[in-house]
Amino acid sequence: MPYQDLRAFLTALRNAGELVDIARPIALKYDIAKALAKASSVQGPALMFTETGTDFPLVAGVYGNRRLALLAFEATEQTIHDKVLKGINNQIGPVDFKGTPPCQEVVLTGDAVDVTKLPVPTYSPKDGGAYITAGIVVSENPETGIPDIGNYRFQILGPKEMGVFSASNHRFGKNIAHATEMGKELHAAVVIGVDPMTMFSCQVQSSDATNDWFVAGGLRGAPVELAKAVSNDLKVPAHAEIVIEFTVDTKTQKMEGPLGEYTGYYTAASPKPVARITAITHRKGAIFQGLLTGKPITENHVLKQIPFEASVLRQLQAQFPTISDLSINSSGGVQTYVVIAMKPRYEGEARHAILAAMASNLHPKWVVVVEPDIDIRNSAEVEWAQSFRVKPREDVFVVDRTATAPLDPYTDGGYSSSVGVDATRPFGVEFPEVSEVPGWRDFDLPEINKG
């Protein structure tokens, strides 16, 4: 059975020595971020802060490194991609929770709504304020009603107001634009503290026609249990820790930002829509969840990498079946730098694969194709292929005016350009043999055999 909720996963982490309590008083402003940055630097455990100065404990770094992500997926490096692809290909619809859902054990409406009572950290010194960074947004296409879930940041602006940022190519942003066009009010909810597979499913790249609860169910191998929100008709995960229901006000925009983002740079403040909170519901003894984003590698990158790689691999393999693997490097924010392993079937196929990757929702700046003998997760091997299997004039090309990654700090007004590198050996042409010492793995070298 999958982890039913965040608490079940935290229990598993604690039992594995992967969750550590910080029981002394901690400042929400910067100190949570300092603790997370330090834990991340040593690939450390998740952290539970019990003294936050509020009524709620705060857990953070739950998926702070690849080891914790693999525990969440109940997978190993060997099984992870197959497991994710199996989940995406075998989707399972949600079911309605019967009775009062845990996420509504406490219901706050009207004057009782006050988001500033939650332990929301301020992460970086130049951030515009405190940010909810580990929330998942539930919204619906205002025309078709198809639900979307995705991770989106929220800046606390006041007890009943939050700043909203969604890139225009993400579905929450599209739903806001669509509702505005139709003259409709968009209802949404930001959900904090869900089970691990629902969290990771937010980063699976699927078409706008996809009901994301089916993807979450597929990854879980069991349906997500949903409950109707208290102030609108949306359905939210019944076992969530905290749900903040709101409507998006696009008429009175307020400054949102800056925030130290996944590119490693601050995004500038600008006027953005406001989330007007209509209700806050939570479990008894609710646990708030925090997450550090910033210069790679942070939890933001860990959350994206596994689902992004599986989804883009799935898309590209449909057209190029000889693609055997794909890596979206953390150093490029899990966005700008893609390495593909493939055995081209005809001259120019590697170039076609590069163009297809450039056209994916990632908007990468760099796409490198190598042959399957190269370990694409070992940058030294990729550089070796680029050094000795590339004639730059023939194998490197630039595509102008490609759409940039939304928060790229260095663009020409939303456009950039993308570099393709075909580092496969020339098709159908004799190429020198790779010189390798055969049988070296089996050589008995007394001192280092233990490693």
Ligand SMILES: Cc1cc2nc3c(=O)[nH]c(=O)nc-3n(C[C@H](O)[C@H](O)[C@H](O)COP(=O)(O)O)c2cc1C
């Ligand atoms: C921790 C985290 C925070 C994110 N915050 C935002 C955000 O504030 N705005 C945004 O447009 N995308 C954000 N993203 C990226 C989207 O969640 C991501 O691209 C997702 O696939 C969008 O899915 P959707 O288009 O189905 O909603 C964030 C990703 C992560 C992992």
